[in-house]
Amino acid sequence: MGQGCAALPSHGGDGGTRPWEATSRVHGPWSSHRAGARGPGPGCDPQWKQPDCCCRVLIPASSSCRVGAHSSTSFSWSPRSHRGPKDPAYYYGYVYFRQVRDKTLKRGYFQKSLVLISKLPYIHLFHTVLRHIAPEYFVKNEPFLEAVCSDVDHWPPPVPGKTLNLPIMGIIMKEDTQISIALPTVHEVDLFRCFCPVFFHIQMLWELVLLGEPVVVMAPSPSESSDTVLALVSCISPLKYCSDFRPYFTIHDSEFKEYTTRTQAPPTVILGVTNPFFAKTLQHWPHIVRIGEIKLPGEVPKQVKVKKLKNLKTLDSKPGVYTSYKPYLNRDEEIIKQLQKGVQQKRPAEAQSVILRRYFLELTQSFIIPLERYVASLMPLQKSISPWKSPPQLRQFSQEDFMKTLEKAGPQLTSGLKGDWIGLYRHFLKSPNFNGWFRTRRKEMTQKLEALQLEALCNEKHTEVETVDLVLKLKNKLVCNYSKYR
CATH class of the missing domain: 3.40.50.11500 (DENN domain, C-terminal lobe)
Structure with a gap:
């Protein structure tokens, strides 16, 4: 039993990292005793330091997935990021599971999962990526996955209203980000x-x-x-x-x-x-x-x-x-x-x-x-x-x-x-x-009020003393806001 995991777009904008960038490049073939993790992202989270748990989760428990001499299935999975109380978010996991009968193995069949980890809920896109790369990955293993991550590293950041051309292993995929980013839910099922x-x-x-x-x-x-x-x-x-x-x-x-x-x-x-x-x-x-x-x-x-x-x-x-x-x-x-x-x-x-x-x-x-x-x-x-x-x-x-x-x-x-x-x-x-x-509406309206008040303030005539006082107040406000949202 083994699993290959690729965490392609985990974060957006951390330290200049592009949203699509492969922050946790390759979690190489996982067994019950080994997990390979390189770079920041999921590899640094406690959840990802428990390969036994992840391996069991990513091999489907349903008997309907274990029928026939050769079967594949795709599904979505949501592991918690465990980054602390300030970040209760979950990752999105996109899984491609393959099972093939093999009499040479003790269990009688070979089974493996390729997993794409992201904080972006682009379900149709990422399942399409998996369907394209998974069959070849099961033959070529980790070097092929490294090449996939290299392609993803060069994807442009998603821009609202723009159709992106995303090259991956010799093909060009098109993703319309207008709906995906404009709406709170982008689960295209x-x-x-x-x-x-x-x-x-x-x-x-x-x-x-x-x-x-x-x-x-x-x-x-x-x-x-x-x-x-x-x-x-x-x-x-x-x-x-x-x-x-x-x-x-x-x-x-x-x-x-x-x-x-x-x-x-x-x-x-x-x-x-x-x-x-x-x-x-x-x-x-x-x-x-x-x-x-x-x-x-x-x-x-x-x-x-x-x-x-x-x-x-x-x-x-x-x-x-x-x-x-x-x-x-x-x-x-x-x-x-x-x-x-x-x-x-x-x-x-x-x-x-x-x-x-x-x-x-x-x-x-x-x-x-x-x-x-x-x-x-x-x-x-x-x-x-x-x-x-x-x-x-x-x-x-x-x-x-x-x-x-x-x-x-x-x-x-x-x-x-x-x-x-x-x-x-x-x-x-x-x-x-x-x-x-x-909470979202109240925050938006509060920001609107602050912007209107700042506009009114800028349109007033000020003495030199008032200008200095205004600059100091704005500086303190910026410092407070920075501390609040760190």
Whole structure:
């Protein structure tokens, strides 16, 4: 058993390093006793000093990946960076797993994983890279991987709105960074394919993700697990999903005990699992999505009711959503009919996914626009900005004041959906997604106020003493900001 890992674009802008640069060049073939790491990045993190754990995680536990004389699969994985309390971020791991029967080996088959580690969620791009380089790597080994890293070192940094030409081992790949950088979530998965097994519950799943509820996705393979988790996270775009999500979670992950304990409520995490063991250990989680084999249906999917959690005993249970959650909004029958009609007319899966993504986008925008409108009203009037005083403070967010605005300026202006919108907003205001969104908006508005105050200050006439005093104050402010964001 062995694994080859290439950490191609781990960081962006550290010490002049290009975002694409191969910061941890090559983690050479890993065995249970050896790990090679060179340079900064993952090689310096405690997670990456535990090759035993990583090797077990990156060889799929699902039996569906071990069928036939020759099989390959791709999936996404999310190891924690473990860089300290100030950096709770996760890396993205893109895995290409190869298994081939070999009677000369003790186990009867050869298996190996090539892993690309990045802090950038360019899922389609990096899986394409792996599909191109992995087959040749399994033949040529580490020297070939060194050549790949050399190509990646010369990739230009991603620029919003620009299509990049990325050369790698004799081919040119094109990556459009406009969507990838402009939107908080860039998980370019096939939405319709992922949601097909739970076709009639897409709106309820949108609510669960919006509210940051703990969700487990149980799937037969790592690729189906990771694709479904990433599809869930992306369905509330352009709102950023601010909780944790683990596309492929195993019993070897460091948070295993934390997530399986019954002594406390499950954390706000979306987990993707394949090991049948989790059907029992995660049975106390409030929302479980059971995915069967993901296939593009040739017939209209059958409607399946939401199931009770007590009916989920094994990973072999029937596909469906197991929860006691009652949606706040009435189900949108129009989108269901539109997608069903597409299946009957054999509409391409890509077109179905476009329809579904547009639906989620419009639903999220209808929900978030009233919040945007209310938060904008917390901004002080420009006439209250004085060049000789500190910038005025934003008014406090009042839940009740916001609720009063919904009667005349609520989501009903842009959405025809009926239901308990007020209840949905009250629940959302307690969620991590609201906290993350509001922190970002408050920071943006505070920076706007500071810029307006600085502009007013610069437009005033100053005496020499006032100018010196102004320079000293600006210097102190810059020092404070530098210390704050170090």
